[in-house]
Amino acid sequence: MYPWIDLVRKQLQDSFERNRFHHAQLIHGLIGVGKSEFVRKLSEDLLCIRSAEVLSSCGQCKSCLLLRAQNHPDLLYLAGDTGSIGVDEVRALNDFVFHSAQQGGNKVVVIEQIEKMTESAANALLKTLEEPASKRYILMTCNDLSKVKATVLSRCNQVRVAVKNKTESQQWLVSKGITSQEYLWADTFSEQPLLLEAWANQGLISDVDELWKVAHDITSVVDINTLESTLSKDVSLHAVFTRFLIEAFKQQLAVGQINFVQFHNCTQKIEKYMSDHHKILGINKTLSLSNLVFGLQCVLKQD
Ligand SMILES: [Zn+2]
Known part of the structure; x- marks a missing residue:
């Protein structure tokens, strides 16, 4: 696992060995901290033949091999990647939990991004959360606890995953070949190291680097199309760019390069840009970006 997750994993392993492991585990934390990977590991541990005694998969038993082939009949995986998790999916989950395990061991349900569950889906899940059946486990991930119903939260063991010691994630x-000497912005994401790894795997590190440079020199931008084509390479990049912009303006405010009114006006323009992107379907992205960039340039020219 990742060094910043080892301690939490050990705590869960201990609770398992003392028969105190909660049947519904809600793993929450920032995007890019490793929640999905952690839940995948936990489901492997729970399905492995060794789970009769310990929570640490062997990688060799039939269950482990079935999992590796992504073909384990006692694992159900619900992902909130596309829009929402609906009531039909939760009813299927309830059925799955009810029927006996094909491999004779535990049955595991993984629900990614539980905050994407609709209200009726969450209600349908309550009974299963409330009345734990033997050898049934529900593992959930969540990016934002404030979006989860209190009735769901109260029925889970909440496990926070976070990078507490930044040196661990930096090392x-x-x-992975990403250093803050080479990329000055790398420390910005030291609490979300898997984001950087994903960008590296997608060949996007130089694009993120370019966005950082643009954000710190926004008054020089003239070519909106090039900037938009960089941003459109990945959905995560808009949020990254606006985060860099806000950081840049904070620094400029701190050294007196801009005044507080300018800072306030800049952040308002950035917020509007972000909210337009979330709300307006089929938005003209180039126009919206040029409104942002030229709007910021206007504010920065005022004294
Ligand atoms: Zn195994």
Whole structure:
């Protein structure tokens, strides 16, 4: 696992061995901290033949091999990647939990991004959460606890995953070839190291680097099309760019390069840009970006 997750994993392993492991585990934390990977590991541990005694998969038993082939009949996976998790999916989950395990061991349900569950779906899940059946486990991930119904939260064991010691994630990133010496912005994401790894795997590191440079020199931007084509390479990049912009303006405010009114006006323009992107379907992205960039340039020219 990742060094910043080891301690939490050990705590869950201990609770398992003392028969105190909760049947419904809600793993929450920032995007890019490793929740999905952690839940995948936990489901492997729970399905492995060794789970009769310990929570640590062997990688060799029939269950482990079935999992590796992504073909385990006692694992159900619900992902909130596309829009929402609806009531039909939760009813299928309830059925799955009810029927006996094909491999004779535990049955595991993984629900990614539980905050994407509709209200009726969450209601349908309550009974299963409330009345735990033997050898049934529900593992959930969540990016934002405030979006989860209190009735769901109260029926789960909440496990927070976070990078508490940034040196750990920085060292891990160095092992992936990403250093803050080379990329000045890398420390911005030291609590979300898997984001950087994903960008590296997608060949996007130089694009993120370019966005950082643009954000710190926004008054020089003239070519909106090039900037938009960089941003359109991945859905995560708009949020990254606006985060860099806000950081840049904070620094400029701190050294007196801009005044507070300018800072306030800039952040308002950035917020409007972000909210337009979320709300307006089929938005003209180039126009919206040029409104942002030229709007910011206007504010920065005022004294
Ligand atoms: Zn195994």
